[in-house]
Amino acid sequence: MSKPVKWSDPDHKLFPYQVGFTGPPKDWDAAPSDFLRMSPDSVGVHGRLLHTPEYAHTLEQRANNFHLLEDYVHTMSEAGADVVGQVGTNWVHANGTDHDDIVRFTTEMSEKYETPFHMAGLTLVQACQALGYEKIALNSVYFWPDWRDGVVRFLRSAGIDVVWAGNFVDQGFFDDQQIVNDHTWIFPGDLAARSFSYVAEEAPNVDAILVNGMCNFRGESGQPQRMVHRVAEMEALVETPILAADCTLYWAIYRTLGIGPVGSGNGSLLDSLRPPGDELA
Structure with a gap:
């Protein structure tokens, strides 16, 4: 057509x-x-x-x-x-x-x-391939467990070595998934630094940290912001390339x-x- x-x-x-x-x-x-x-x-x-x-x-x-x-x-x-x-x-x-x-x-x-x-x-896969990133960690942020696991399976089907993956519950920032869901993808601004620091500590020798989904962290004004607004700051914090889905x-x-x-x-x-x-x- x-x-x-x-x-x-x-x-x-x-x-x-x-x-x-x-x-x-x-x-x-x-x-x-x-x-x-x-x-x-x-x-x-x-x-x-x-x-x-x-x-x-x-x-x-x-x-x-x-x-x-x-x-x-x-x-x-x-x-x-x-x-x-x-x-x-x-x-x-x-x-x-x-x-x-x-x-x-x-x-x-x-x-x-x-x-x-x-x-x-x-x-996400294409960026890894273009940059030669083979070993990654996945910050699955707010994703439900079956969403997280599906992304890991998909990445591995492309030959990417996912050495660690976890969402906010796995990282210990929320007690259960329903509390995460109730935030409707919008989270406190300081959670970004805490989450990426956690992932970097769990997987210190990866080529990059990948981020799935449409996660928002509140900026200084309170406005929710997708990862594109925060990625440079987070890369400087953890000294690792970050590939977010947006x-x-x-x-x-x-x-x-x-x-x-x-x-x-x-x-x-x-x-x-x-x-x-x-x-x-």
């Missing part, structure tokens, strides 16, 4: 670089705002949440609604997106799928709708577009996309 021919003419586009995002049902997604905030003026962003009325965040519901991802790619392609991204790490493993399965799926969607399609969980998704999208974020301070991965010596590119 071809993308409408009119989008091959730049005069028909609102922006030279048009990016689509989708996120899980019933979650306000910060990705469009975060990505646009760090991008050049030549980038336009459009968001489209997946819609499942009875959604309760279970892996089974993700598996049963996996087909919605194709509908999303198709819709964004018809609207002239140059690249589309999917937020939410769990979707790559919810069907019992492994790395090779998701590579096939994203390739098929990209080719069918003539629009490159990136899934957040897969970009950052790896943005990294993959920028690489597809052939551009990078404006300025620096977005962590080592995104900062690597700036031209050498150019602080404003």
Whole structure:
């Protein structure tokens, strides 16, 4: 199924670089705002949440609604997106799928709708592969145990050595998962440093620390912030590269577009996309 021919003419586009995002049902997604905030003026962003009325965040519901991802790619392609991204790490493993399965799926969607399609969980692997990171620790932050275990299985299916993995309960910061769930992915700002320090102590000799999901820590003003706002600070704290799922998704999208974020301070991965010596590119 071809993308409408009119989008091959730049005069028909609102922006030279048009990016689509989708996120899980019933979650306000910060990705469009975060990505646009760090991008050049030549980038336009459009968001489209997946819609499942009875959604309760279970892996089974993700598996049963996996087909919605194709509908999303198709819709964004018809609207002239140059690249589309999917937020939410769990979707790559919810069907019992492994790395090779998701590579096939994203390739098929990209080719069918003539629009490159990136899934957040897969970009974690792709960033490790691009940087030569083989041995990692996984900070699973707020993830439910079956979500955590699914991400570990997916990473290992790509040949990545996951030497340690744990969520906030495993790390001892909350007594049970329900308390974590009640925070709706938003946590006190100081938990970021405590959590990453814990992971670094548990796995001191890894190539990188990976972070799944859409975790938010409150900034100084109280505003919830995704990892892209905190990753540079955490890397300096633990002296280890950190690959968070939001950052790896943005990294993959920028690489597809052939551009990078404006300025620096977005962590080592995104900062690597700036031209050498150019602080404003």
